[in-house]
Ligand SMILES: Nc1ncnc2c1ncn2[C@@H]1O[C@H](COP(=O)(O)OP(=O)(O)OP(=O)(O)O)[C@@H](O)[C@H]1O
């Protein structure tokens with residue numbers, strides 16, 4: 102298109118827009134409505150997804166929890182059905198063998214008496230290696246900390262409390278630095294876990310348990326058999342091979358077939374993560390399609406209005422053709438109209454949707470249980486890009502089809518005097 | 520090459536409506552020289568409007584050769600034909616065919632916009648033309664606020680805007696009363712006197728007699744082509 106074409110099309114477009122304020126307004130409003138719908142649907146979907154991921158990840162990601170069990174294959178003359186019981190001391194060796202991933206052991210006691218002043222509760226006590234903290238998302242509230250390597254080395258009597266357990270014991274009091282009795286032995290509270298919404302767990306919710314160093318646990322309860330061995334990898338893809346290497350290590354140490362997959366009952370969270378990702382992709386697509394359809398309906402409305410205009414103006418279009426309008430000068434204003442109205446409507450809709458999302462984002466989430474699971478509607482760049490793409494195409498189509506009809510008008514036939 | 524503005528040879532036009540074919544023009548030879556004022560007469564349905572549409576490049580002939588202003592237009596594409604209409608032809612219709620929502624000024628301006636004439640020159644030319652047809656004080660009026668005669672004068676101003684080679688008018692007085700029709704005929708006569716080339720279709724023998732030449736069409740053929748003095 103040359104500059105001359107452009108200026109003619111603009112001239113004609115501005116002329117018709119000036120005459121059609123009401124139509125322009127209605128068109129823009131219907132596109133705006135479609136845009137608000139699609140953006141809000143996608144924003145809610147995104148919020149839901151992020152919240153779900155956050156809740157699901159509250160336990161940690163890329164974890165495999167392995168419960169030791171019995172062998173199911175005969176191996177070098179040894180019978181099947183032997184119980185395999187990894188010990189605390191295996192962990193440093195295992196970690197040495199696979200330095201690229203993180204491993205730890207955990208021991209636990211389900212109903213253990215914990216006392217503070219007059220308060221007594223029964224809670225789960227966990228004794229993991231100190232590395233447990235970060236991958237298991239045990240972040241301390243300000244003023245406190247999680248277990249460290251020295252606590253483990255020196256078998257310190259320190260305890261990290263789940264936030265609800267801390268509240269049960271201390272109420273509004275600050276627990277850090279206080280002494281509690283765990284199984285009648287005094288322990289110093291070094292930290293309280295930050296609040297989190299957790300939707301997956303093994304053994305129990307993190308907020309309800311107490312964590313002490315694994316070495317202290319051994320001394321306190323006189324055991325050294327691990328309840329679980331946990332493997333944590335950086336990426337999802339590393340997990341399979343890491344688990345295989347772990348089995349090989351224990352197979353050598355306890356004499357069983359490394360291919361015996363029944364020795365450990367394994368919960369590989371990577372699998373669940375992958376399924377969730379697919380479910381959420383499906384959900385996003387579903388929301389996206391509904392939103393897009395709403396928008397398409399808006400655009401069909403625009404096209405419809407413009408079709409009517411073409412029909413109503415057939416004679417005028419014929420006159421313009423008689424006066425020397427090229428085809429592009431007839432179609433250009435229609436296409437421009439479709440685009441400009443869609444873009445203005447899209448812009449208005451985006452502003453409204455952003456306002457709504459921002460206002461919802463300001464609501465305090467902690468006080469609303471629903472929001473804890475639904476999450477906050479979130480607009481992302483990819484949502485924006487998808488919406489712009491849909492709007493753009495729809496706008497072009499909304500203008501294109503009526504324009505094509507206008508261009509097909511035969512001036513000689515229209516100008517025939519009736 | 521020829522000095523004719525309109526030069527038609529063996530022009531045929533067949534309307535194909537699917538079921539039936541109507542041969543509206545059955546071989547027209549017509550040559551119009553610059554400065555002529557041609558009246559085309561004939562009974563209803565004889566093919567006058569069809570002929571005018573072909574002369575004005577609003578439609579293309581089924582057969583034959585047509586040169587407009589020395590340019591062979593029978594082979595041009597749609598956009599090229601649009602340009603030819605814009606530069607070489609000025610149309611005046613029985614039903615005026617003004618754009619109803621814009622002012623007289625903007626109506627006259629429209630072909631100049633298509634012709635790529637700059638804003639300042641457009642303004643000057645439109646003002647001049649509307650003055651010339653006696654509507655200098657009605658420039659901002661919408662067509663609906665004008666009388667039939669005034670509307671037709673706006674249409675004539677519009678037809679003159681691009682200084683075309685030829686003005687084509689199809690029954691320009693058909694919708695007007697005698698007095699307004701007389702004014703329009705006078706306007707055409709003035710334009711002719713100023714050297715314009717005019718082709719006017721009319722039923723009105725008074726108007727036909729003002730022309731320099733009368734062409735009579737009947738049943739798709741030219742049956743008479745004489746100087747107007749010879750018309751009874
Ligand atoms: N678009 C069309 N499709 C089919 N037939 C047509 C078409 N236009 C004109 N005709 C036919 O062609 C013939 C000539 O029509 P035209 O309009 O040229 O006549 P006319 O001389 O202008 O008549 P009038 O004086 O009534 O205006 C008529 O028989 C008409 O029915």
Ligand SMILES: [Mg+2]
Nearest residue numbers: 567568569689
């Ligand atoms: Mg006719």
